[in-house]
Amino acid sequence: MGLFSFDGGKKESQPPNTRSQRKLCWESRDAFFRCLDKADVLDAMDPKNSKVISAQCKTENDKFVENCAHSWIKYFKEKRVIDFKREETIKKIEQEAKQREQNQ
Amino acid sequence: MLKLSRGVNQRLLHCGVTVQLRATRISGNGANLLAQRGFFSGTGLWQANGKKPLSRVPVGGTPIKDHGKVREGSIEFSTGKAIALFLAVGGALSYFFNREKRRLETQKEADANRGYGRPSLGGPFHLEDMNGNEFTEKNLLGKFSILYFGFSNCPDICPDELDKLGVWLNTLSSKYGITLQPLFITCDPARDSAAVLKEYLSDFHPSILGLTGTFDEVKNACKKYRVYFSTPPNVKPGQDYLVDHSIFFYLMDPEGEFVDALGRNYDEKTGVNKIVEHVKSYVPAEQRAKQQKAWYSFLFK
Numbered sequence: 170m171g172l173f174s175f176d177g178g179k180k181e182s183q184p185p186n187t188r189s190q191r192k193l194c195w196e197s198r199d200a201f202f203r204c205l206d207k208a209d210v211l212d213a214m215d216p217k218n219s220k221v222i223s224a225q226c227k228t229e230n231d232k233f234v235e236n237c238a239h240s241w242i243k244y245f246k247e248k249r250v251i252d253f254k255r256e257e258t259i260k261k262i263e264q265e266a267k268q269r270e271q272n273q
Numbered sequence: 274m275l276k277l278s279r280g281v282n283q284r285l286l287h288c289g290v291t292v293q294l295r296a297t298r299i300s301g302n303g304a305n306l307l308a309q310r311g312f313f314s315g316t317g318l319w320q321a322n323g324k325k326p327l328s329r330v331p332v333g334g335t336p337i338k339d340h341g342k343v344r345e346g347s348i349e350f351s352t353g354k355a356i357a358l359f360l361a362v363g364g365a366l367s368y369f370f371n372r373e374k375r376r377l378e379t380q381k382e383a384d385a386n387r388g389y390g391r392p393s394l395g396g397p398f399h400l401e402d403m404n405g406n407e408f409t410e411k412n413l414l415g416k417f418s419i420l421y422f423g424f425s426n427c428p429d430i431c432p433d434e435l436d437k438l439g440v441w442l443n444t445l446s447s448k449y450g451i452t453l454q455p456l457f458i459t460c461d462p463a464r465d466s467a468a469v470l471k472e473y474l475s476d477f478h479p480s481i482l483g484l485t486g487t488f489d490e491v492k493n494a495c496k497k498y499r500v501y502f503s504t505p506p507n508v509k510p511g512q513d514y515l516v517d518h519s520i521f522f523y524l525m526d527p528e529g530e531f532v533d534a535l536g537r538n539y540d541e542k543t544g545v546n547k548i549v550e551h552v553k554s555y556v557p558a559e560q561r562a563k564q565q566k567a568w569y570s571f572l573f574k
Contacts, residue, residue, distance in 0.1 A: 186425055186426075186469060186472050186473050187472070187473075187476060188432070188476040191432055195429070238426065238513055239513045240426070240428075240513045240514055240515045241426075241428045241515075244428050244515055245428065245429075
């Protein structure tokens with residue numbers, strides 16, 4: 170029936186099929202990511218960071234898990250890393266271009 | 274002899290007088306005639322200004338009136354009017370040709386995508402809409418359609434794109450009077466039943482019609498539109514997964530043929546402009562051949 174079970178079947182979640190559900194998920198994601206920024210954690214999937222996350226962002230993480238489907242959580246966590254790397258690359262390229270202009 | 278000669282002389286004299294008299298009479302007549310023509314009379318030209326007109330009047334030329342002023346209405350001297358006329362005509366022509374150039378370019382682009390008879394995208398498919406009706410490529414005929422492939426469990430891109438589509442549709446109908454048939458084709462038929470699609474799409478523009486089908490039907494439709502997607506064919510119930518898929522809007526013309534693909538680079542404004550361009554430059558098949566041979570089309574080759 171399209172129901173999701175995750176966390177070992179502890180909780181069943183409806184597919185986030187409505188705008189309000191999506192909004193709720195996105196908001197809890199943003200809150201969680203803001204907390205990660207504060208804790209200076211980039212990759213939430215990295216097991217090295219799990220201690221820091223549970224210590225500093227436990228409430229945010231719980232809410233994130235509660236409001237979003239498992240696949241979305243994985244997607245958003247991966248996207249965070251990819252987006253960060255992309256921005257870094259863009260910054261690097263822009264800086265290189267600026268330096269080249271100054272040299273010329 | 275003397276008598277005779279005197280007589281002759283007298284006669285000659287007489288004759289001479291007569292001749293002279295006659296001559297005077299003739300010259301008098303002639304002078305009168307010339308005077309009548311105005312050459313010597315007081316109404317003559319040179320006496321009008323008290324100047325000699327010979328430097329201004331060519332022999333046989335028309336006399337200048339109005340005391341030698343330049344006459345108005347002479348075309349070579351009305352520069353103001355000439356500039357205005359030049360700007361008006363030039364501006365109108367350049368506007369017309371620029372507009373035509375753009376229109377023909379868009380039409381050419383659409384023609385190129387049309388592939389001259391062989392569609393590069395699209396083709397027969399069989400799906401079911403969210404109200405339970407059959408939906409095939411024949412339902413694309415007679416109106417412009419815009420197709421989007423996605424799935425209801427899409428985390429962030431599809432909802433954004435569908436919101437954008439809603440803005441496009443509203444702007445198109447309110448500002449340009451263009452109504453498209455918007456279609457949302459799921460790439461995830463295992464989860465996106467008609468009911469799920471209906472619930473999902475209720476958050477977006479009311480005219481968007483959701484299409485689904487069996488896995489093979491959906492796969493066929495996606496293949497026809499070269500939409501890449503990766504859903505495992507046998508998903509267990511309750512399994513949570515995402516579907517990777519290409520994200521393009523496909524604009525189809527009233528013949529059901531592919532016109533253009535609009536990616537994420539088109540925002541709420543530029544997308545509308547692009548669609549309007551295509552819709553306005555669309556020419557039905559019968560007229561297409563004729564219009565391509567417009568007399569001025571050689572200008573844009």
